[in-house]
Amino acid sequence: MVNFPAGRPPPGAIDCDIHPAVPSTRALLPYLDDYWREHILRRGLEQENLEASSYPANAAINGRPDWRLPSGPPGSSLAAMQTHLLDRLRPSYAICNVIHGAQVMLSEDLSAALCRAINNWIRAEWLDRDPRLRASIVVPPHSAELAVEEIERLAHDRRFVQVLLLSMAELPLGRRQNWPIYRAAAEHGLPIGIHAGSSFRHPPSAGGWPSYYLEDYVSQSQGFQASVNSLVSEGVFVKFPDLKVVLIESGVTWLPASLWRLDKTWRGVRAEVPWLEEQPTETVRRHVRLTLQPFDAPPAEPQLKKLLEQLGSDRMLLFSSDYPHWHYDGDDALPSGLPAELMQKICVENPLETYSRLTPADIKETPR
Amino acid sequence: MTRHVVASVAEIPSGGRKIVTVKGREIGIFRIGDDFHGLINRCPHQGAPLCTGEIVSRLVAPMPGDYRLTRPGEMIRCPWHCWEFDIRTGQSLCDPNSVQARAFDVAVEAGKTLVDGPFVAELVQVSVEETYVVVTL
Ligand code: FES
Numbered sequence: 001m002v003n004f005p006a007g008r009p010p011p012g013a014i015d016c017d018i019h020p021a022v023p024s025t026r027a028l029l030p031y032l033d034d035y036w037r038e039h040i041l042r043r044g045l046e047q048e049n050l051e052a053s054s055y056p057a058n059a060a061i062n063g064r065p066d067w068r069l070p071s072g073p074p075g076s077s078l079a080a081m082q083t084h085l086l087d088r089l090r091p092s093y094a095i096c097n098v099i100h101g102a103q104v105m106l107s108e109d110l111s112a113a114l115c116r117a118i119n120n121w122i123r124a125e126w127l128d129r130d131p132r133l134r135a136s137i138v139v140p141p142h143s144a145e146l147a148v149e150e151i152e153r154l155a156h157d158r159r160f161v162q163v164l165l166l167s168m169a170e171l172p173l174g175r176r177q178n179w180p181i182y183r184a185a186a187e188h189g190l191p192i193g194i195h196a197g198s199s200f201r202h203p204p205s206a207g208g209w210p211s212y213y214l215e216d217y218v219s220q221s222q223g224f225q226a227s228v229n230s231l232v233s234e235g236v237f238v239k240f241p242d243l244k245v246v247l248i249e250s251g252v253t254w255l256p257a258s259l260w261r262l263d264k265t266w267r268g269v270r271a272e273v274p275w276l277e278e279q280p281t282e283t284v285r286r287h288v289r290l291t292l293q294p295f296d297a298p299p300a301e302p303q304l305k306k307l308l309e310q311l312g313s314d315r316m317l318l319f320s321s322d323y324p325h326w327h328y329d330g331d332d333a334l335p336s337g338l339p340a341e342l343m344q345k346i347c348v349e350n351p352l353e354t355y356s357r358l359t360p361a362d363i364k365e366t367p368r
Numbered sequence: 369m370t371r372h373v374v375a376s377v378a379e380i381p382s383g384g385r386k387i388v389t390v391k392g393r394e395i396g397i398f399r400i401g402d403d404f405h406g407l408i409n410r411c412p413h414q415g416a417p418l419c420t421g422e423i424v425s426r427l428v429a430p431m432p433g434d435y436r437l438t439r440p441g442e443m444i445r446c447p448w449h450c451w452e453f454d455i456r457t458g459q460s461l462c463d464p465n466s467v468q469a470r471a472f473d474v475a476v477e478a479g480k481t482l483v484d485g486p487f488v489a490e491l492v493q494v495s496v497e498e499t500y501v502v503v504t505l
Pocket of ligand 1: 416
């Protein structure tokens with residue numbers, strides 16, 4: 001076993017959430033079908049960057065100061081990402097999750113066209129150029145039919161390891177209209193990644209539109225709670241017993257309390273959802289995973305230990321850097337206070353168990 | 369252990385129940401077809417009078433949307449927080465291995481055999497022509 005400094009992920013770690021950014025809509029033009037290229041040019045859409053950021057462009061969290069680029073949004077340069085992240089932390093794999101306006105378009109067809117272009121772009125300009133990279137398939141989430149078409153188009157390429165959705169869409173995620181997406185994902189061994197975010201036309205809080213970013217950011221966990229409650233209650237995991245779901249940038253601390261409440265309430269209203277034969281917590285522990293950064297750690301280490309106990313499973317957390325977002329300095333991508341014996345699980349074993357398309361053969365324990 | 373005669377068979381129709389007190393304990397006597405079952409009238413959750421709850425079926429679904437009504441009239445639903453219990457065993461549906469209402473041995477005996485004793489019949493008058501529900505406690 002190679003020694004590694006605390007805070008640094010161990011060799012062979014799998015980074016389950018990095019964010020390559022589409023530099024501009026112009027960059028997607030070569031990857032669009034002819035029809036949609038002309039459509040976009042006629043509307044002048046190539047002048048919009050169609051980014052789906054929840055944060056103001058200059059917010060510190062969008063990009064670590066030493067990772068900002070001379071031009072283009074943070075995360076838009078592969079060479080920079082290699083220097084900042086891949087060649088330093090030396091993960092065996094890093095999973096690219098592109099968050100883009102394509103995922104929130106009202107036109108299902110335009111959404112699908114842009115998602116196709118993004119998937120083509122990530123394949124040609126990132127996956128083909130660095131063997132450590134893997135990617136999520138971005139899909140038009142508001143049309144299960146078109147989303148399935150896109151999954152089927154790309155599933156043969158095993159570098160696509162996941163299907164990406166946002167936590168707050170037109171409908172709670174568990175609804176049956178979405179099931180074709182889950183069926184296709186399960187058939188191809190692709191987990192569903194649920195990233196923080198919404199279509200920006202539904203309030204992030206159940207109580208309506210907040211006034212301040214502070215409320216908005218904190219309310220995101222409500223969206224994840226709702227997603228988990230919906231997926232469980234609608235019986236998605238009963239219907240698709242092989243499906244895994246990865247909550248990305250969800251934070252972790254809200255989960256145990258939410259599950260206590262889910263279990264407790266289920267006992268009394270079980271008959272309404274008779275397909276749920278076991279305590280919802282058991283289902284969630286088997287099917288749901290969470291990426292680590294940004295980690296909403298409790299203020300003190302003993303509390304963190306408690307939280308891990310409350311999660312009740314050492315298989316749920318997945319290492320992520322959330323590059324290029326600013327959650328840590330230097331190479332200390334792992335939040336402090338995590339027990340050493342969990343490192344190998346969080347960084348290697350759990351990601352391998354979750355992403356069946358990643359093969360352990362490619363993971364070497366290279367000394368630094 | 370004493371045999372307590374708690375009801376005549378005739379007074380509890382199928383699907384019916386009678387709550388009786390034996391040695392200071394309240395026990396619900398349930399009749400499912402021709403079988404009699406006894407459950408403590410105290411919910412293991414927070415002590416509600418369990419046996420006064422609604423008698424229901426066991427609703428199941430092997431898949432979402434595939435609804436099946438099974439074991440009609442064999443479950444009791446607690447009047448307080450609606451946990452469901454199997455009348456035959458006292459097992460809860462939500463946590464069958466650790467949440468359980470105490471079940472009692474209940475038998476049906478002919479008055480003819482009962483009169484030879486010993487038995488306690490504080491609640492009913494025993495006559496040789498009838499059959500009775502007997503709890504051993
Ligand atoms: S007291 Fe019976 S369910 Fe709560």
